[in-house]
Amino acid sequence: xxxxxxxxxxxxxxxxxxxVIVVGGGPAGTAAAIGAARLGKKVVxxxxxxxxxxxxxxxxxxxxxxxxxxxGIYREMIKEMLADDLPAGHDESIAPQYSPFLLRQYLNDKMxxxxxxxxxxxxxxxxxxxxxxxxxxxxxxxxxxxxFEGERVIDCTGDARVAIDAGVSYRTGREGDGLTQPxxxxxxxxxxxxxxxxxLPEGCYYYENVSDLPQGRRLxxxxxxxGVLLVNMSRVKANGADMEQVNYAETEALKQVFSIAHxxxxxxxxxxxxxxxxxxxxxxxxxxxxxxxxxxxxDVVGGSRFPDAVAQTNYxxxxxxxxxxxxxxxxxxxxxxxxxxxMVPATGPDNLLVAGRAISATHVAMSSMxxxxxxxxxGQAAGIAAALSIEDAVPVxxxxxxxxxxxxxxxxxxxxxxxxxxxTQ
Numbered sequence: 001x002x003x004x005x006x007x008x009x010x011x012x013x014x015x016x017x018x019x020v021i022v023v024g025g026g027p028a029g030t031a032a033a034i035g036a037a038r039l040g041k042k043v044v045x046x047x048x049x050x051x052x053x054x055x056x057x058x059x060x061x062x063x064x065x066x067x068x069x070x071x072g073i074y075r076e077m078i079k080e081m082l083a084d085d086l087p088a089g090h091d092e093s094i095a096p097q098y099s100p101f102l103l104r105q106y107l108n109d110k111m112x113x114x115x116x117x118x119x120x121x122x123x124x125x126x127x128x129x130x131x132x133x134x135x136x137x138x139x140x141x142x143x144x145x146x147x148f149e150g151e152r153v154i155d156c157t158g159d160a161r162v163a164i165d166a167g168v169s170y171r172t173g174r175e176g177d178g179l180t181q182p183x184x185x186x187x188x189x190x191x192x193x194x195x196x197x198x199x200l201p202e203g204c205y206y207y208e209n210v211s212d213l214p215q216g217r218r219l220x221x222x223x224x225x226x227g228v229l230l231v232n233m234s235r236v237k238a239n240g241a242d243m244e245q246v247n248y249a250e251t252e253a254l255k256q257v258f259s260i261a262h263x264x265x266x267x268x269x270x271x272x273x274x275x276x277x278x279x280x281x282x283x284x285x286x287x288x289x290x291x292x293x294x295x296x297x298x299d300v301v302g303g304s305r306f307p308d309a310v311a312q313t314n315y316x317x318x319x320x321x322x323x324x325x326x327x328x329x330x331x332x333x334x335x336x337x338x339x340x341x342x343m344v345p346a347t348g349p350d351n352l353l354v355a356g357r358a359i360s361a362t363h364v365a366m367s368s369m370x371x372x373x374x375x376x377x378x379g380q381a382a383g384i385a386a387a388l389s390i391e392d393a394v395p396v397x398x399x400x401x402x403x404x405x406x407x408x409x410x411x412x413x414x415x416x417x418x419x420x421x422x423x424t425q
Contacts, residue, residue: 012138014147018044020386021150023124026054027372028356028379029156030107031073033116035383043116044148048123052107056372057100059282060186065371066093068314068335072413074376081106090414097223127166133351152351152386159241160287160358168348169290174363179322181284182235185253190275191227198265205259214256216326233260237324240283253281291360293341300336300365308401309337309415310381313374319367340401343382350395355382
């Protein structure tokens with residue numbers, strides 16, 4: 001008879017101790033690590049894969065969506081990696097494409113320059129709690145389980161993995177049914193300059209018309225003058241934090257990729273061949289923590305301003321149908337603040353912050369704040385807040401947000417407009 005559960009206990013060797021432990025090396029995690037390191041803190045960044053950049057590299061989402069405030073570490077990245085796209089002002093929106101391979105190299109080099117200790121192939125396993133705080137995080141490494149101790153911990157996993165394990169309340173997906181936005185496997189095609197014979201592997205789909213496509217539309221970006229087509233056209237109904245659903249998504253999405261490429265080669269891209277398929281299917285939405293403040297649809301569409309603002313965006317509401325219907329809810333947004341309280345768990349360890357797409361936000365609000373540039377902004381603020389909480393010897397929830405904002409300004413992260421319309425604490 002199969003047992004329903006097992007108890008698993010062992011002694012785990014401590015590999016390193018740091019001031020700040022950041023779990024997850026995507027946009028939020030890399031920015032958090034930099035933000036804390038620039039305040040003189042010893043920072044360890046733990047990444048489960050072999051590369052930094054999150055969905056931007058692992059899932060080849062190699063285009064930055066326009067956010068209305070090109071600022072802070074995100075602006076710095078544009079200046080250093082994509083100088084031709086650097087806007088004159090912070091409020092001049094851009095949507096630059098980039099090479100995921102160059103971003104990977106850039107981030108590796110950036111972490112070395114900033115003095116951040118990066119550990120690859122370190123998958124989060126669990127949090128060790130003592131006296132109301134996280135004392136250490138346990139990760140699975142090539143040498144087995146190892147512990148990393150830290151005074152402050154920042155969860156940038158995208159799925160709130162650390163927070164959930166540490167007892168923080170959370171919710172998943174759309175209110176009412178828990179469905180999340182579907183997953184997409186990105187790929188690129190290269191113009192070969194000569195006709196390419198379309199090839200459709202066995203078991204794939206033959207798409208005749210646009211209406212047959214998974215999203216019911218053609219969605220791609222042609223990259224400047226290099227003949228590369230970045231394609232975002234697959235759609236799989238699945239929760240990226242659910243093991244069984246991810247197993248299905250990875251195989252279904254790949255079938256769709258070959259089927260879409262075959263369709264494109266017959267309908268206008270006769271000289272294009274598949275050049276690169278992302279190593280994993282991209283995730284838009286999984287879990288959101290219950291924070292001290294929850295960003296709402298009303299905040300997004302109403303342009304809410306907060307005294308404890310730490311990030312801003314005007315990226316549209318962008319909901320790919322959780323039912324996997326061939327629809328997308330797209331609504332214009334003028335601009336709004338994201339308050340610090342969205343990153344502070346309402347309950348749980350007093351030394352934990354959550355940055356990136358897993359902050360406290362409703363399903364609709366999250367669809368707007370989830371993009372890479374905003375996650376860089378949130379991560380930078382979280383790293384600064386974690387460092388200041390150590391200096392002031394206070395829980396992360398008691399940090400003076402004015403100090404965080406002042407340090408953001410020093411790091412060239414500018415908050416535009418007034419932020420005195422709505423109290424969150």
